Amino acid sequence: MHIAEGFLPPLHAVGWTVAAAPFVVHGARAVVKEVREHPENTLLLGAAGAFTFVLSAIKLPSVTGSSSHPTGTGAGAVLFRPPVMALLGTVVLLFQALLLAHGGLTTLGANAFAFAVVGPWAGYAAFRLTRACGGGLLPGVFVAFVVADLATYLTTSVQLALAFPDAGSGLAGALAKFLGVFAVTQIPLAIGEGLLGVLLFRVLTVNARPELERLGLLRPVAEPVQGEAR
Amino acid sequence: MSRRTLVTVLLVLGVVALFAVPLLLDGGASEYAGADGRATEVIEETGYTPWYESVFSPSGEVESGLFALQAALGGAVLGYVVGRLRGRRAGTTATPTATPTATPATAPEAP
Numbered sequence: 001m002h003i004a005e006g007f008l009p010p011l012h013a014v015g016w017t018v019a020a021a022p023f024v025v026h027g028a029r030a031v032v033k034e035v036r037e038h039p040e041n042t043l044l045l046g047a048a049g050a051f052t053f054v055l056s057a058i059k060l061p062s063v064t065g066s067s068s069h070p071t072g073t074g075a076g077a078v079l080f081r082p083p084v085m086a087l088l089g090t091v092v093l094l095f096q097a098l099l100l101a102h103g104g105l106t107t108l109g110a111n112a113f114a115f116a117v118v119g120p121w122a123g124y125a126a127f128r129l130t131r132a133c134g135g136g137l138l139p140g141v142f143v144a145f146v147v148a149d150l151a152t153y154l155t156t157s158v159q160l161a162l163a164f165p166d167a168g169s170g171l172a173g174a175l176a177k178f179l180g181v182f183a184v185t186q187i188p189l190a191i192g193e194g195l196l197g198v199l200l201f202r203v204l205t206v207n208a209r210p211e212l213e214r215l216g217l218l219r220p221v222a223e224p225v226q227g228e229a230r
Numbered sequence: 231m232s233r234r235t236l237v238t239v240l241l242v243l244g245v246v247a248l249f250a251v252p253l254l255l256d257g258g259a260s261e262y263a264g265a266d267g268r269a270t271e272v273i274e275e276t277g278y279t280p281w282y283e284s285v286f287s288p289s290g291e292v293e294s295g296l297f298a299l300q301a302a303l304g305g306a307v308l309g310y311v312v313g314r315l316r317g318r319r320a321g322t323t324a325t326p327t328a329t330p331t332a333t334p335a336t337a338p339e340a341p
Contacts, residue, residue: 004270006280047311053304057297063252065260066268100296101284102266160269164276181268192248199241202234207315 001069001114001156001182002096005104012163017109020090023117027086034080041080044204044211048076049088051200055193056092056115062185070193071152074145075200077120078127079215089116114155123148137205137217138198145197149190153182 008016035042055072062068076085090112096102103111127144135143157178166173204212212218231239288296 002266004266004280005284006282007270007273007278010281043311043314046307050304050307050311054301054308055304057300057304059264059297060249061253061256061260061262065256065262066265067262068265095300097284098286099288100293100300101287102293104282104284106282156269160273164273164278167276177272178269181272182265185265188248188252192245195241195245195248199238199245202238202241203312204315207312207319209319 001071001111001152002093002103003107003110003156003160005097005101006106007104008107008110008159008163010106012159013106013109015109016107016113016159020086020109020113020117023083023086024090024112027083027088027090027116030081030083031087034084038214041211041215044079044208044215045076045084047204048079048084049091051075052085052088052092053095055196056096060189060192062188064185066181066185068153068182068185068189070189070196071115071119071149072145072193072196073115073119073152074123074127074141074148074193074197077124077148078141078144078201079217082117082120082124085120086112086116089120092116110159111156114152114159118155119148119152122151138201141197141201142194146190146194149193150183150186153186154179157182 031045034045052072052075055070057069059067059069073085073089076082076088090108093103093108093111093115097104097108097111123144126147127140130140130143131137157175160178161171161175164174165171166177169176205218209218213220
């Protein structure tokens with residue numbers, strides 16, 4: 001999903017930066033507020049950021065014979081709601097743009113919009129929908145991670161199609177072309193990411209139960225810990 | 231093996247299989263070029279030339295090292311947090327069992 005440096009026309013680069021900026025600023029305030037009001041959650045906030053950091057660093061092979069990155073933005077979106085991820089995700093992208101020549105400063109806005117805004121929000125919406133339909137926490141987490149990953153790459157495809165409409169087939173043709181590059185490759189990665197998310201939350205539900213209860217993800221039990229059959 | 235451990239093992243195996251099986255079936259026929267790179271090729275075919283270059287472009291070797299560094303940093307923080315949470319739980323669960331009469335396992339006081 002990293003649009004390479006200079007690979008968006010200036011007008012698009014500016015447009016996406018303007019679109020992403022308010023989300024990132026709002027996200028920064030959400031992070032500060034979270035840390036100030038709930039310092040006990042800082043540890044978990046670090047874990048959410050670290051999860052994105054690890055996953056977005058790994059290039060995984062896919063069935064299509066090309067490789068791509070997972071995103072890992074679902075964790076923070078489910079735990080702390082999406083605004084927090086707008087900042088954490090952008091920090092990851094900035095690190096990669098500056099040190100790894102992966103993505104870029106001119107495309108930071110577009111990449112942040114896909115990776116740190118649309119992905120987390122789509123994942124969070126999918127999570128809430130799953131829970132509202134009676135799904136458990138872990139199925140919700142799985143769906144959230146898969147959707148966050150796929151939505152990010154869908155957004156990138158749309159961004160590129162808007163910038164480079166096909167000469168013959170126009171916008172739709174270009175979208176099909178970029179989806180061809182990203183979407184199929186991403187499906188197994190998204191599923192893998194969903195499974196990793198379930199693994200992460202299985203660890204958290206046991207070891208960070210008080211935090212998850214405070215964040216409203218788990219219902220407090222009357223007699224915690226005692227009689228735990230695990 | 232408890233049911234919980236079994237599920238964990240199956241999940242880990244699932245993740246490994248998801249990425250190992252395509253690699254094995256493929257038998258080294260594919261280059262596994264990055265999808266991001268393929269997208270830039272598609273764009274360049276339209277005759278577009280990028281108007282800005284990366285401020286700092288590490289060579290391939292350095293780049294993979296920096297990617298490893300990124301993963302290592304994230305992994306270290308994640309491991310630290312999970313380790314601390316686990317240690318805290320071990321600490322809080324040990325106390326009520328040691329004193330079974332008083333305080334019937336109230337909510338563990340967070341630091």
